[in-house]
Amino acid sequence: MQAMSDEELDRLFREKLQSYEANPSSRTWQNIAMDLQPRKSWGNTQRRIWMAAASVVVCVSLGLLLLPGKPPVKLQASQTDTVQPVVVAEPVKETPVKHREAKSVLFLERLASMKIEGGKQVKKYKESSRVISENIASISQSHEEYVELPVAAEAPATDLQTVVAPPKSVAKQVKTAPVLALAAPEQQEEVERKGKIRSVGDIVNFVVRQVDPRKEKIIEFTSDDDGTSVSSINLGVLRIRTKQNDPKLN
Amino acid sequence: MNSSRKVLVADLLDGCRRGDPKTQELLYKALSSKMLGVCTRYARDSYEAEEMLQLGFIKVFRKVNDFRGDGSFEGWIRRVMVNTAIEVYRKAQKSLNLVDLDDVHNAPQQMFDMEGLEVKDLLAIVQELSAGYRLVFNLYAIEGYSHKEIAQQLGITEGASKSQLSRARVVLKEKLAKLEGKKYASNVR
Numbered sequence: 434m435q436a437m438s439d440e441e442l443d444r445l446f447r448e449k450l451q452s453y454e455a456n457p458s459s460r461t462w463q464n465i466a467m468d469l470q471p472r473k474s475w476g477n478t479q480r481r482i483w484m485a486a487a488s489v490v491v492c493v494s495l496g497l498l499l500l501p502g503k504p505p506v507k508l509q510a511s512q513t514d515t516v517q518p519v520v521v522a523e524p525v526k527e528t529p530v531k532h533r534e535a536k537s538v539l540f541l542e543r544l545a546s547m548k549i550e551g552g553k554q555v556k557k558y559k560e561s562s563r564v565i566s567e568n569i570a571s572i573s574q575s576h577e578e579y580v581e582l583p584v585a586a587e588a589p590a591t592d593l594q595t596v597v598a599p600p601k602s603v604a605k606q607v608k609t610a611p612v613l614a615l616a617a618p619e620q621q622e623e624v625e626r627k628g629k630i631r632s633v634g635d636i637v638n639f640v641v642r643q644v645d646p647r648k649e650k651i652i653e654f655t656s657d658d659d660g661t662s663v664s665s666i667n668l669g670v671l672r673i674r675t676k677q678n679d680p681k682l683n
Numbered sequence: 684m685n686s687s688r689k690v691l692v693a694d695l696l697d698g699c700r701r702g703d704p705k706t707q708e709l710l711y712k713a714l715s716s717k718m719l720g721v722c723t724r725y726a727r728d729s730y731e732a733e734e735m736l737q738l739g740f741i742k743v744f745r746k747v748n749d750f751r752g753d754g755s756f757e758g759w760i761r762r763v764m765v766n767t768a769i770e771v772y773r774k775a776q777k778s779l780n781l782v783d784l785d786d787v788h789n790a791p792q793q794m795f796d797m798e799g800l801e802v803k804d805l806l807a808i809v810q811e812l813s814a815g816y817r818l819v820f821n822l823y824a825i826e827g828y829s830h831k832e833i834a835q836q837l838g839i840t841e842g843a844s845k846s847q848l849s850r851a852r853v854v855l856k857e858k859l860a861k862l863e864g865k866k867y868a869s870n871v872r
Contacts, residue, residue: 446824457715466707469707
C-alpha cells in the first residue's frame, strides 16, 4: 500500500485502459450500414431522375428536328411514280429563257401548237408555223438570237404577211380561250432544261422538282435576260405568283 | 505482422474512399473492438459507448477523403472517435454544468495496491465520473492532450481544464480507495 501521486494515477489508468477493447453488438454495424445506405440510394434516385430528364430532352429535341423532315421523305418515296406527270404538267414559261438561240422559233411553234376551241385550227396553224419557223430560222441567222416580231416585219415582203398574221390572230383568241399545253414538245424541253443549269435559281428549281411533286412548286425561279428572280411561291395556304409567270397569260 | 497490417489498412483505405460497402464492413470489423474500447472510456455506459462508436464510424466513412495520409489511418480513426465523444459531450453540455458540485476538496490521501486492480474495475470508476471530469481526465491522462488543447476543444479556459482534471483525480482516488476497501474486506472474510 502506498500513497498515489497524480502522475501515478494517470499512468495507472493509461496503462490499463489505453489498450482496452470491447466487442460491439452486431446491431451497431447494421445501424451504420443503414445510415450509409440511404445516401447511396438517394444518389441513385437522383441519378435516375437526371437520366430521365435528359432522355426526355433528347426525345423532344429529336422530335422537333425530325418532324419537319417527314413530308419530304414521303414525297421522295413516291417520286418514281410522280415525276413523269410533273414533267408533263410543267408550265412552258421558262422555254424562251433557256433557249435564246431559237427563241422566236420556239415561241411561234408553241403558239402554233396551241389547241383552240376544239382543236380544229391546230393543224392549220402547225403548218403555217413550220413555214414561219423556216423563215425565221433564216432570219435569225443574220439577226442572231435577238430577232423579234417587229424585226421580222422587216423581212422580204412575200414572207411578211405569213410571218405577221398568225401571231396576231392567235394572240386575240388566247385572251378569250383557255390554253392547254401539248405534252410532246414540252417533254423534250423539260429534259433539256434539266440538263442545263445556268444559275442558282436553276439549281433550286432542280432540287425543288425532285422533292415537290405538286404542279405549283414551293418555290420557283425564273431566269431571263435581266437575271434570276423568284417567279412563284406556294406554301399551301399562301400562293404568290408573278404576272409574267401566270399560266393564264401564257 | 506489422507490414502485412499496413498493407491491409492501405487496401481498406482505398476501398473506403471508393465507398465500397464490403471494404467499409471489413474496416469496421478490423477496428471496431479497439474503437469501442476508446468510446467506452468516454461514455457513461456501454449503450452510450456503442452510440459513439456508431456515430464515429459513420463520420469515418463519410469523411475518409479528408484523411491526407499524415500518420496512420488507425490513428486518424481514433481521433475521429475522440472528437465524436467531445461532440456528444458538447451537445449534452446545455443541460449539464461543467463544474460538478461534488465537494472533493480536502479529501484525505488514499493508499492503493495497484497490482490488484482490474481493467474492468478501473473502467467502471471512470464511467462513474461526471461527464466533464471524465472527458478532461481521458483527454489529458490517457490521450495525452495538453490543457491548452483541451481548452480549445471544449471551448473552456485552460484554468477550467486544470480544475476539472484535479477534481477528477480526487474523485478517482476516492473511488479506488473504496474499491480497495471492498476487496480487502472480501479477502478478510
